Amino acid sequence: MYTEEDFKRRFQMRRHVFERLLRDVQQVNPYFRQKRDRAGRHGFSPHQKVTVALRMMAYGSLADSMDETYGMSEFTCLDTLEQFCDTIVQVYKDEYLREPNQEHLNRLIRKAEDSGFPGMIGSLDCMH
Structure with missing residues (x-):
């Protein structure tokens, strides 16, 4: 959807870094795998969840402001951010957070x- 330059400008990171984060959190935490809800509809994609967490951290966005852009409730945004942070610490602690x-x-x-x-x-x- 984005060129490499647009992606870096919009997400403040290179695409391969985002894709690595996405892959790593999906492998470790089932929360970041797309599931179906009770009505059989697809839930939020892993891309949406990681994007929301990164945007909240990078820009200090409020959880309730994500509703308009991503269609996520405040509770889901906060839950996604907490899951993302916990997973990042779990995955990268030994390598980067020592x-x-x-x-x-x-x-x-x-x-x-x-x-x-x-x-x-x-x-x-x-x-x-």
């Missing part, structure tokens, strides 16, 4: 100092 060791910390400190931001690491815990 505490830095001393070697990594020293590299970050040097990089910050070289960029003109001495003491940056000490202020990270004060960021929102």
